[in-house]
Amino acid sequence: xxxxxxxxxxxxxxxxxxxxxxxxxxxxxxxxxxxxxxxxxxxxxxxxxxxxxxxxxxxxxxxxxxxxxxxxxxxxxxxxxxxxxxxxxxxxxxxxxxxxxxxxxxxxxxxxxxxxxxxxxxxxxxxxxxxxxxxxxxxxxxxxxxxxxxxxxxxxxxxxxxxxxxxxxxxxxxxxxxxxxxxxxxxxxxxxxxxxxxxxxxxxxxxxxxxxxxxxxxxxxxxxxxxxxxxxxxxxxxxxxxxxxxxxxxxxxxxxxxxxxxxx
Amino acid sequence: xxxxxxxxxxxxxxxxxxxxxxxxxxxxxxxxxxxxxxxxxxxxxxxxxxxxxxxxxxxxxxxxxxxxxxxxxxxxxxxxxxxxxxxxxxxxxxxxxxxxxxxxxxxxxxxxxxxxxxxxxxxxxxxxxxxxxxxxxxxxxxxxxxxxxxxxxxxxxxxxxxxxxxxxxxxxxxxxxxxxxxxxxxxxxxxxxxxxxxxxxxxxxxxxxxxxxxxxxxxxxxxxxxxxxxxxxxxxxxxxxxxxxxxxxxxxxxxxxxxxxxxxxxxxxxxxxxxxxxxxxxxxxxxxxxxxxxxxxxxxxxxxxxxxxxxxxxxxxxxxxxxxxxxxxxxxxxxxxxxxxxxxxxxxxxxxxxxxxxxxxxxxxxxxxxxxxxxxxxxxxxx
Ligand SMILES: Cc1cc2nc3c(=O)[nH]c(=O)nc-3n(C[C@H](O)[C@H](O)[C@H](O)COP(=O)(O)OP(=O)(O)OC[C@H]3O[C@@H](n4cnc5c(N)ncnc54)[C@H](O)[C@@H]3O)c2cc1C
Numbered sequence: 001x002x003x004x005x006x007x008x009x010x011x012x013x014x015x016x017x018x019x020x021x022x023x024x025x026x027x028x029x030x031x032x033x034x035x036x037x038x039x040x041x042x043x044x045x046x047x048x049x050x051x052x053x054x055x056x057x058x059x060x061x062x063x064x065x066x067x068x069x070x071x072x073x074x075x076x077x078x079x080x081x082x083x084x085x086x087x088x089x090x091x092x093x094x095x096x097x098x099x100x101x102x103x104x105x106x107x108x109x110x111x112x113x114x115x116x117x118x119x120x121x122x123x124x125x126x127x128x129x130x131x132x133x134x135x136x137x138x139x140x141x142x143x144x145x146x147x148x149x150x151x152x153x154x155x156x157x158x159x160x161x162x163x164x165x166x167x168x169x170x171x172x173x174x175x176x177x178x179x180x181x182x183x184x185x186x187x188x189x190x191x192x193x194x195x196x197x198x199x200x201x202x203x204x205x206x207x208x209x210x211x212x213x214x215x216x217x218x219x220x221x222x223x224x225x226x227x228x229x230x231x232x233x234x235x236x237x238x239x240x241x242x243x244x245x246x247x248x249x250x251x252x253x254x255x256x257x258x259x260x261x262x263x264x
Numbered sequence: 265x266x267x268x269x270x271x272x273x274x275x276x277x278x279x280x281x282x283x284x285x286x287x288x289x290x291x292x293x294x295x296x297x298x299x300x301x302x303x304x305x306x307x308x309x310x311x312x313x314x315x316x317x318x319x320x321x322x323x324x325x326x327x328x329x330x331x332x333x334x335x336x337x338x339x340x341x342x343x344x345x346x347x348x349x350x351x352x353x354x355x356x357x358x359x360x361x362x363x364x365x366x367x368x369x370x371x372x373x374x375x376x377x378x379x380x381x382x383x384x385x386x387x388x389x390x391x392x393x394x395x396x397x398x399x400x401x402x403x404x405x406x407x408x409x410x411x412x413x414x415x416x417x418x419x420x421x422x423x424x425x426x427x428x429x430x431x432x433x434x435x436x437x438x439x440x441x442x443x444x445x446x447x448x449x450x451x452x453x454x455x456x457x458x459x460x461x462x463x464x465x466x467x468x469x470x471x472x473x474x475x476x477x478x479x480x481x482x483x484x485x486x487x488x489x490x491x492x493x494x495x496x497x498x499x500x501x502x503x504x505x506x507x508x509x510x511x512x513x514x515x516x517x518x519x520x521x522x523x524x525x526x527x528x529x530x531x532x533x534x535x536x537x538x539x540x541x542x543x544x545x546x547x548x549x550x551x552x553x554x555x556x557x558x559x560x561x562x563x564x565x566x567x568x569x570x571x572x573x574x575x576x577x578x579x580x581x582x583x584x585x586x587x588x589x590x591x592x593x594x595x596x597x598x599x600x601x602x603x604x605x606x607x608x609x610x611x612x613x614x615x616x617x618x619x620x621x622x623x624x625x626x627x628x629x630x631x632x633x634x635x636x637x638x639x640x641x642x643x644x645x646x647x
Contacts (some may be wrong), residue, residue: 034278073275189279191313191326191336194272237539 001053001153003046004114005079006102006132007061008036009070010122017231024226035070038117040186041179045147046115047078048184053153056080058109062090062101068202075197076189082202089207092219099131100217104210107136111174113156118143118178129178139171142178149173273335276328280336283312284343289615292344295473296618299466301426302473305347310381314340314351319363324376330508331570334515341519342526345622346473348519352512353422353474354378358385361433361450361505365493370452374430383430388418388479389502396635398435399499403481405436405451410488412436412451414459414481420629424477425462431455432462432479435498448498452490459484470622507580509630510587511573514566517590517626521562521597524619525555528601531616535606542604551600562586562593581643588636591626598623 011017012032020027035043046057057079061067064086071082085101093101106114114133119126126142133140146159156175160167161182189197207214215221241256243249257264287308295302309315317333319325326332333355341348359378362370362385377383394400403416414436418424424432431454439447453460461480468476493501529552532543542548569582598620602609609616627633641647 069271069274072271073278076275076279188283188312189275190311191276191279191317191328191332193313194275194279195321195326195328197275198272 001049001055001112001149002110003049003055003057004106004109004111005039005042005046005057005059005074006114006116006128007039007043007059007067007070007074008117008120008122008128009033009061009063009067010036010120013037013121019229019231023228026229033066033070035073036117036120036122038119038121038179038181039074040117041181041183042115042117043074043077043079044184044186045177045179047187049113049147049149050078053149055112058083058111060102060105061085062093062098068204071202072197073189075200075202076193077187078193079200081200084202084204085207085210086204087207087214089214089218089220092222093217094222094224095125095127096131096223097217097221099128099135100221101207101210101212102128102132103135104212105205106132112153113149113173114138114176116176116178118180126178129176133176136176138174138176140176140178141169141171143180144177145180145182147177147183269331269335273332276332277335277339280312280314280339281342283308284340284347288340288347289343292347292473293612293615293618296344296346297472297612299468299472301350301475303427306350306381306426306428309340309347309351315354315381316359316375316379317355319359319375319379323363323371324379325359325363326379329570329574330511331567331574334511334566334570337512337515338519338522341516342523344473345516345520345619345625346471348516349422349471349474349625350384352509352516353386354381354384356509356512357387357505358423358433360508361387361492361501362452364504365450365497365501369489370492374452377430383428384423384426384475385430386421386424386432386477387505388421388424388432388434390418390420392417392419396632398502399448400446401435401437401448403434403436405434405438405449407438407488411485412488412490414451414453414484414486416481418479420465421462421477421479423475424479425464426475429455429462429475432460433492434479434481435502438495438498441496447496448502449495450492450498450501451486452492453481453484453486454490457484457486470625506630507583508573510583510636511566511569513626513630514562514569514583514586514590517587517592517594517623518559518562518566520619520623520626521555521559521590521594524594524597524601524616525552525559527614527616527619528552528555528597528604531608532604548604551604555597555600558593558596562590566590581640584631584636584639584643587630588633588640591623592633594623594626 012034015031018027050057059071059074059079059082061071062085116129141158143160144158148157155172157170241253243252316325317328321327337352362374389398405412405414434451434453437446438449441447459482463478465476535542566586569579569586572579601616602620608614
């Protein structure tokens with residue numbers, strides 16, 4: 001069973017984000033980049049599928065050279081090979097642009113299942129997986145918390161949680177599934193794994209290698225434009241309601257809610 | 265000049281950091297409290313590949329450079345000193361001498377299992393009457409027929425009496441040199457050898473979840489082949505092993521300092537008094553600035569020492585400097601970190617309390633700070 005995992009690199013969730021001078025992007029000066037956490041579930045699931053069915057796990061990433069580190073991390077976890085599309089033309093990709101690039105890479109590969117994270121934790125669009133499945137004309141099931149492939153490898157069954165219940169969804173392979181937290185516990189890149197990953201193949205491709213028109217991706221091909229990014233308002237300091245007794249505190253709280261907060 | 269680490273070093277750091285935060289942090293406080301060596305975390309660390317990091321893959325090691333080993337130890341120490349001690353002693357003091365001085369048979373026999381972390385080896389140097397003066401070991405080994413007969417005792421030996429401890433490399437006196445100094449020789453003593461007894465030492469201030477033992481040899485007989493390297497090579501082996509070991513103690517100082525700093529800055533930015541975060545008071549912000557600066561210096565000297573070692577250049581002076589500096593930086597950092605936590609920093613519920621205690625060993629083990637100063641002063645020809 002050949003498995004493809006699409007991987008995005010995102011700022012570490014502990015990074016303090018600041019907005020760049022243009023007001024439309026984030027400042028990348030002090031960012032620590034990591035593999036998108038949802039993609040870690042996708043990588044882990046891919047490795048588990050391979051452990052059961054055999055085959056190969058290929059990691060596909062789109063972005064600048066630094067993304068190599070996240071792809072190598074996936075290789076250190078156990079994936080077999082990596083492909084990175086790094087090209088000046090993809091700068092400014094919206095989700096559609098990314099999906100187009102991924103499609104161009106993946107359409108010629110031999111795959112049974114494609115796994116993506118359910119969304120990137122940076123811009124949270126959550127649509128690249130769906131677009132990619134659409135371009136490849138294969139079924140897609142999003143936000144999986146459980147994934148099973150039939151013994152004969154012909155279909156995939158996925159659990160998807162919704163408010164108060166669970167959908168059990170099935171699709172024939174090849175299909176695309178996006179991973180949600182809870183799907184599995186991603187393994188660590190082990191030290192022997194890190195050494196082995198050094199020797200695994202990682203191809204770097206340009207837009208021209210993929211036969212893509214540079215105008216269809218990056219800023220030139222984007223269908224949406226970010227106008228402005230703003231940070232949430234800093235949280236106001238809390239207020240402690242004073243009072244000698246619980247009764248007095250409750251009365252003061254009611255008074256505050258009524259007179260100052262004006263919600264009673 | 266190039267200060268950058270490789271991509272593999274970065275991946276390694278992130279992986280070990282995530283591991284330590286998720287697998288060790290949740291249990292560290294309780295293990296410390298119960299003074300318990302955990303076989304679960306030992307296995308998890310072994311599965312991650314934390315044993316045999318610098319050993320060639322020919323013997324089941326990871327074949328990584330020394331910087332990698334030091335980064336991994338640093339990241340474990342950033343979360344817990346006891347676990348870092350198990351890793352540092354396991355690699356530098358247990359696996360190290362077997363790898364560097366063992367013959368092919370010994371390496372093939374012991375290393376693969378040790379590198380899988382299924383066994384632990386200990387290095388028995390210190391004795392009740394030979395601490396800093398480890399060259400005056402009183403434990404004797406006498407060759408009688410085809411066997412070494414060992415008598416004496418060792419104290420404070422890390423990893424010697426866990427359920428998976430497989431043996432001890434014992435520094436023994438095998439005679440006298442012409443100059444009157446004792447002739448020292450390393451001998452491999454497998455666990456279970458009659459006449460060998462190990463006793464766990466309890467009641468430690470620090471490294472409470474690490475295994476420390478007293479060892480007794482009473483007419484303990486081991487085959488002649490258990491000699492590690494040539495007769496009389498023990499003192500040289502000890503010095504070389506300690507040079508490497510000092511880098512790992514340095515890593516524990518650096519990692520511990522970083523861990524204390526991370527706890528301190530987080531706390532200081534959350535805790536408010538007088539209507540402001542305590543980190544906004546200049547006296548506290550300056551403490552954090554001092555910590556950050558010293559940690560950076562500690563990292564530079566330690567990595568430089570590793571770089572020298574990886575590039576086969578003399579590194580002994582830098583190893584002593586790094587061990588001395590990193591452990592003292594941790595001392596200053598844990599002091600500031602507890603101070604910033606106020607009363608809470610004195611409570612076991614706060615991890616910083618454990619860092620404060622765990623630090624003290626670093627100025628004592630593998631050569632006290634005084635001994636490091638003696639070593640450095642000799643190497644700079646001051647005396
Ligand atoms: C938890 C733990 C784990 C350990 N693990 C191991 C291990 O795995 N293997 C092993 O072999 N040992 C181990 N040790 C032993 C450790 O290395 C010794 O404790 C250390 O070398 C100091 O020896 P000592 O305790 O006998 O102190 P002493 O040598 O008695 O020193 C007492 C004091 O005198 C000072 N001093 C001594 N000589 C001089 C001098 N010439 N000039 C100035 N000051 C001097 C010292 O600096 C110190 O302050 C461990 C110790 C501990 C506590």
